[in-house]
Amino acid sequence: MKKYFEKQRNLLDYALASLWRRKGKNISVFLVFSLVIFLLASFLFLSRSLQVAAQTTLRQTPEITVQRMVAGRQESMPLTYAERIRGIFGVRRVSPRVWGYHYNEVTGANITVMALAGDPELGREPLAEGAFWQQGEQGRAVIGQGVVKDLDLGGRRTFSFFRDDLTLKSFAVAGIFAPETNILTYDLVLLDIADGRDLFGLADDLATDLLVEVVNPLEIATVARKISERLPDTRVVTRPQIQGTYQAVFSWRSGVAAICLLSALSAFIILAWDKASGMSPEERREISILKILGWQTPDVLQVRFWEGFALSLLAFAAGAILAYVHVGYFQAALFRPVMMGWSVLRPGFDLVPIVQGGDLLLIFCLSVLPYLAATVVPAWRCAAVATDAAMGG
Amino acid sequence: MLVNPWSLALCLLAGLSLFLLGMASKTALRVMRSWQPASDSARQIGLEAEIWLSSTLVQYGLAFQVISLFLFVLAADHFSGMLAGAMCATGSLLANDYGLPLLAVKGTGIFLYGGWIVFHQLDISSETYPLVRFKYILLLCLLPFVVADAVLLILYLTALQPDIITSCCAIIFDAAPSGTVQNLVGGRHGQGLLLLHYGWAALLFAAGLVAWRRRQAFFYLLYGVGMLLFFGLALTTLVAEISSYIYAMPFHNCPFCMLKKEYGYFGFLLYIPLFFSVFCGVMAMVVELVKSRPGLGRRVAELQRVMVAVSLGALLLYSTLSAWHYLLYLVAGGEG
Numbered sequence: 096m097k098k099y100f101e102k103q104r105n106l107l108d109y110a111l112a113s114l115w116r117r118k119g120k121n122i123s124v125f126l127v128f129s130l131v132i133f134l135l136a137s138f139l140f141l142s143r144s145l146q147v148a149a150q151t152t153l154r155q156t157p158e159i160t161v162q163r164m165v166a167g168r169q170e171s172m173p174l175t176y177a178e179r180i181r182g183i184f185g186v187r188r189v190s191p192r193v194w195g196y197h198y199n200e201v202t203g204a205n206i207t208v209m210a211l212a213g214d215p216e217l218g219r220e221p222l223a224e225g226a227f228w229q230q231g232e233q234g235r236a237v238i239g240q241g242v243v244k245d246l247d248l249g250g251r252r253t254f255s256f257f258r259d260d261l262t263l264k265s266f267a268v269a270g271i272f273a274p275e276t277n278i279l280t281y282d283l284v285l286l287d288i289a290d291g292r293d294l295f296g297l298a299d300d301l302a303t304d305l306l307v308e309v310v311n312p313l314e315i316a317t318v319a320r321k322i323s324e325r326l327p328d329t330r331v332v333t334r335p336q337i338q339g340t341y342q343a344v345f346s347w348r349s350g351v352a353a354i355c356l357l358s359a360l361s362a363f364i365i366l367a368w369d370k371a372s373g374m375s376p377e378e379r380r381e382i383s384i385l386k387i388l389g390w391q392t393p394d395v396l397q398v399r400f401w402e403g404f405a406l407s408l409l410a411f412a413a414g415a416i417l418a419y420v421h422v423g424y425f426q427a428a429l430f431r432p433v434m435m436g437w438s439v440l441r442p443g444f445d446l447v448p449i450v451q452g453g454d455l456l457l458i459f460c461l462s463v464l465p466y467l468a469a470t471v472v473p474a475w476r477c478a479a480v481a482t483d484a485a486m487g488g
Numbered sequence: 489m490l491v492n493p494w495s496l497a498l499c500l501l502a503g504l505s506l507f508l509l510g511m512a513s514k515t516a517l518r519v520m521r522s523w524q525p526a527s528d529s530a531r532q533i534g535l536e537a538e539i540w541l542s543s544t545l546v547q548y549g550l551a552f553q554v555i556s557l558f559l560f561v562l563a564a565d566h567f568s569g570m571l572a573g574a575m576c577a578t579g580s581l582l583a584n585d586y587g588l589p590l591l592a593v594k595g596t597g598i599f600l601y602g603g604w605i606v607f608h609q610l611d612i613s614s615e616t617y618p619l620v621r622f623k624y625i626l627l628l629c630l631l632p633f634v635v636a637d638a639v640l641l642i643l644y645l646t647a648l649q650p651d652i653i654t655s656c657c658a659i660i661f662d663a664a665p666s667g668t669v670q671n672l673v674g675g676r677h678g679q680g681l682l683l684l685h686y687g688w689a690a691l692l693f694a695a696g697l698v699a700w701r702r703r704q705a706f707f708y709l710l711y712g713v714g715m716l717l718f719f720g721l722a723l724t725t726l727v728a729e730i731s732s733y734i735y736a737m738p739f740h741n742c743p744f745c746m747l748k749k750e751y752g753y754f755g756f757l758l759y760i761p762l763f764f765s766v767f768c769g770v771m772a773m774v775v776e777l778v779k780s781r782p783g784l785g786r787r788v789a790e791l792q793r794v795m796v797a798v799s800l801g802a803l804l805l806y807s808t809l810s811a812w813h814y815l816l817y818l819v820a821g822g823e824g
Contacts, residue, residue, distance in 0.1 A: 139493060343570040343650040350491035357496065392540045400544075452749070453562045460497040460559055464552060468504045471544060472511065479537040 106394065110401035124370060125410050131363050132414025132462045133421070135356050139454050140418050141427040142349035144446045148278050149341040153334055157190075157306040158315050161322055162330045169330075171301040176326055180307055183321050185314045191302030193291035197256050197284070204245050208256075208284045210291020225270030233290055235269040239280035243271060259296050266290070352430070353461070360462065364469045371473035374480075382480050392478045399474035400467070407463040415458060422448040489570075489648040494563035498645070501556040502638040508549040509627075509634045515542040516624035523620055539620065543608050546627065549634070550601035557594045561744050570650035577744035586644035593637050599767055600630055606771050607778070610791065614783040622778065682814070685725040688718055689807045696769070696800045700793060705776050708792060712773025715799070719766045726758065726810070733813035757809050765802035768795040 114121050161180065163172040177189045193210040213230065228235035236254075246254050248268070255265040272280035292299060309318050315333050323331045382395060421427055426446050489495055515538045524532055564577035564587070571583050581587035604626055611619035692714045699707035727743045734746050734754060746755030772795035779788040 142493075339570045339650065346492045346494075346566075346570065346650075349493050350496060353493045353496050354491065357500075392537060393544070396540060396544055453566070456555070456559060456562065457493060457497050460501055460555060461493070464555070465500065465504060468508060468548060468552075471508075471548060472541070475541040475544065479540070 103397070106397050107401045107405075110398045111405060113398065114402050114405060120370065121406060124367060125406060125413075127363055127366065128407065128410035128462070128466065129413040129417070131356070131360050132411055132458065133417045134359065135353065135461055136415045136418035136458050137421050137427060138349050138352045138356065138430055139458060140422045140448050140450065141430055141446070142345045143449050143451065143454055144422060144427075146342055146345050147449050148446070149345070150338060152279055153338055153341070156334055156337070158309040158312070158334050159307040159319050159322065160332045161305040161307060161326070162332070163304075163326075164328060164330050169304075171297060172304060172329075174300050174302060176329070177302075177305055179325055180305065180322055183318055183325070185310055185318050187308040187310045189308075190306050191288065191304075192306055193288055193295060193297060193303045195295055195303065197294075199245060202245050204241075205282070206242055206245065206284055207282050208286065208291065208294065210286040210288045210294075212288040221273045221276065222270040223273040225268065228269045228287060231287070233287055234266055235287070236266040236290075237270040237272065237285040238268055239272045239283040240274050240277060241281035242284055245282075256294060258294060264290075264294050357461070360465065364465050367466055368469045368473060371470045372476065374477055378477065379480060382477060386480075392475075395478035396471075396474055399470070399478065403467055403470045403474070404463075407466045411459060411463050414462075415455065419448050419450065422446055489567070489650055490645050494559070494566055495645045498556060498559060498563060498641055501552055501559065502634075502641050505549050505552050505556070505634050506638055508545040508552070509631055512542040512545040512549070513628055513631050515539065516627045519620060519624045520628075525616060525620075536617075539617075542624075542627070543605075543612075546601065546604055546608070550598070550605060553594065553597050553601055553637075557598060560591070560594060561747060565744060565748065567648060567650075571648070576742045578742045580648075584644065584647040586640050586647060590637070590640040590644050593633065593640055597633055597637060598763070599770070600633060602767055603771060603774060604630065606775065606791075610775065610778065610784060610787060613787050616783055618781040618783055619778060681725050682729050685721055685729075686807065686811070688714075688721055689803065692718055692769075693800060693803060696796055696803070699772070700796045700800070703789060703793065705779075708773045708776055708796070711796065711799075712770045715766050715769030715773075719762070722762055722806075722810075730758075730810050730814065733817050736813075736817075758806060761802040761806040761809065765799045765806055768799035768802065772796050772799065 161172070161176070163170050163176070172191070174191055177191060180186060180189045190212050192212070195208055197206045197208050198204075199206060222237065223240075225237070227237060248254060252268040253265060254268070255263045258264055266284075266286070272283070286294070288302070291297070292301075297303075307318070307322070309315050315335065319331045319333050323329065385395060421429065423446070490499070515535075519535055519539065522531060523535060561577055564580040567580040567583075568576050571580055581591060604623065607619055607623045607626065611617055611623055692711070695707065695711050695714055699711045723743070727741055731741045731743060731746065732738050734751060735742075744755070745751060746758070747753060748755075772792045775788050775791060775795075779785055
C-alpha cells in the first residue's frame with residue numbers, strides 16, 4: 096500500500112514538473128478553463144444567494160394570503176370574509192391589508208404602498224431612525240431607503256402623494272427602515288390601514304387581501320383547503336407554494352443560463368481535446384525515452400491524468416474564487432439583470448454569496464469531469480506510442 | 489424538469505459514462521474477436537495497448553458513477569423544495585415511479601463497476617492476462633446497465649413537475665404534507681428489527697473470522713451470501729429504526745437527510761463503511777470463480793484474505809457507528 100502511494104506521489108511530482116515545462120500551452124488552457132468555470136460558478140452562486148434572500152423574505156410573510164377573484168382578476172375583499180375565516184380551527188389571526196403601487200411621475204419609479212391594521216411594530220424590520228407610529232395614529236409613514244432617494248427628501252421629513260382624484264394627501268415620516276432590510280423595504284411605504292384606504296379611495300369595509308396566520312405549520316394545507324371551500328371566490332396562496340415557485344423560477348433561470356454556458360464549455364472541451372491530441376515531436380521523444388527507461392503505458396496514462404487533474408483543479412479553484420468575489424464584492428454585475436426582475440427601483444440590496452458543498456460539487460461535475468473525460472483518449476494515444484517509431488522519426 | 493443545473497449535471501454525467509463505457513466496449517468487441525495471447529502480430533500488440541485504454545475508461549466511469557450517486561441524492565433534496573408534498577429527498581424520489589428504480593440502478597452500478605475493476609487488477613497482476621476474455625464479456629454485460637441508468641434518469645427528470653403557482657386558475661394543494669411521515673420501507677418494526685440486525689451482524693462477524701482463518705471456498709461463500717442478505721437488512725433497519733435515533737425524531741425516517749450538514753454528514757460515516765463491507769465481503773466470494781485459472785490461484789487467495797479483513801473492519805466500524813445514537817439514547821435519554 097505504501098509503495099502504491101509513493102509511486103503516485105512520484106508520478107504527481109513528474110506531472111507537475113511536466114506541466115511547468117510546457118507553460119505556454121498550459122497557461123492558455125488554464126485561462127480559458129478558469130473563465131468558463133467563473134461564468135458557470137457566478138450564475139450558480141448568484142442564484143443560490145437570491146434563493147436564500149427570497150427565503151429570508153418569505154419567512155416574514157404570513158402563512159396564507161387570501162385574495163378575492165372576480166372574473167379572473169383580483170378585486171377588493173369585504174371584511175366580512177375575515178369573520179368567516181376566523182371561525183376555522185387552527186387560525187391564529189386574520190388581518191386585513193391594503194396595498195398597491197404609487198407611480199412617481201417625476202422619477203418614473205413605482206413605489207409599493209402597504210397599509211396594515213393593528214400594531215405596526217409587530218414582526219417588522221428594524222428602523223435606521225425614528226419609530227413606528229402609535230396604533231390608531233394617522234398621517235404617519237415608515238419608508239424605505241429607496242423611497243428617501245426617490246422622493247429626494249434630503250432633510251425634509253414630510254411628503255405627499257396624489258390620490259386618484261388628484262387631491263394631495265400628506266404624510267409625516269415617522270421612521271426609515273434600516274439598510275440591511277433593503278431587499279424587503281427598499282421601495283416600501285408603510286402606512287396605517289385607514290391612511291391606505293384614504294389614499295387609494297377604498298371603502299371602510301374593504302381590504303386588498305387578508306393575511307391568515309396559522310398556529311401549526313403542518314396544518315397550513317388543511318386550513319388553506321378549508322378557506323377555499325368556505326370562500327369559493329377566492330385565491331388562496333400558501334407560503335410553501337410561494338417558496339416552491341421562487342425556487343423553481345430561480346432554478347429554471349440558472350438552468351437556461353447553464354445551457355448557454357454549456358455550449359461555451361463544449362467549445363472549450365473540443366479545444367482541450369485538440370490541444371491534447373496534437374503531439375509535438377519533443378513530446379513523442381519524451382514518451383519514448385520514458386518507455387525505454389522502463390515506464391509502462393499505464394504509468395504514462397497516470398501522469399497524464401495527474402496533469403489534467405492538477406490543471407483542472409487549479410482552474411476550478413481560480414474560477415470559483417473569482418465567482419465568489421464577483422458575486423460578493425461586485426454584486427454579480429454581469430448577470431444581475433438576467434436573474435432578477437426588470438423593475439428599476441427594486442434591486443437595491445446587497446447580495447451575500449452563499450457557498451454550499453453541493454453547489455461546489457455541481458460546478459465540479461459540470462466542468463472538471465467533462466475535461467478529464469475529454470483528455471483521456473488523446474492521453475492514451477500519446478502513451479501508446481510505439482517506441483521504435485518515435486525514436487526513428 | 490430538465491432545465492435546471494442539477495438535472496443538467498446529472499444528464500451530463502450519464503452521457504459521459506455512456507461515452508466512456510461505449511468506447512471501452514469497442515475495445516471489448518475487438519478483443520473478443522481477435523485476442524491471441526501467443527501471437528506477436530501488430531494487431532495483437534495494438535490490442536494489448538488498447539486494454540489499458542479500456543481499463544482506464546472503466547475506472548473513470550466508476551468514479552463518475554460514484555459522484556453521480558451523491559449528486560443524485562443532493563439533487564433530489566434540492567428538488568424537494570419545488571414539489572408539493574415533498575419535504576426531503578425521499579419525497580422527491582417518490583414523486584414518480586422512476587425515482588427509486590433509478591436509485592437502485594445507481595447503487596447496484598457501483599458494485600458492478602467496482603467488481604469489474606477487481607477482476608481487471610487480478611488480470612494485470614499475471615503476465616499472461618488470463619482473464620481478458622472473461623472481463624470483456626463482463627464489460628459488455630455492464631453496458632445495458634449504463635444505458636438503463638441514463639434512460640431512467642431522463643424518464644425521472646421529465647416526469648418531475650415543479651409546482652408553480654399559476655395566476656390563471658385556483659389552488660394546488662398538497663394531498664397531505666407527507667415526506668416526514670413517509671417511510672421507504674413501510675411501517676415501523678420495533679426493537680425486534682434492531683435485535684435481528686445486530687444479531688445478524690455478530691453472526692456474520694464470526695463467519696468472517698472463520699473464513700479468514702480457514703481460507704476455504706465454502707466459508708467465503710457463506711460469508712458472501714450472508715453479506716448480501718445483511719445489505720438488505722441493514723438498509724431496512726437504517727431507514728426504519730436507526731434514522732429515528734439519528735434525527736431524534738420518532739417519525740423522521742429519511743435515509744438521505746443524515747447525509748446533510750444539519751446532521752453533521754453522519755450518514756456518510758454509515759453508508760461508506762456499509763458499502764465497503766458488503767462489496768469486499770461479496771467480492772471475496774465472487775473471485776472464487778476465477779481461482780482455478782492458470783497463474784491466479786495464489787493471487788486470488790491473497791486477495792480474498794485482504795477482502796475479508798477489510799470487510800470485517802468496515803463491518804465493525806459500521807455496527808459501532810450505527811449503534812452510537814441508539815446507545816446514547818439509552819444512556820442519556822436522547823439528545824443532550
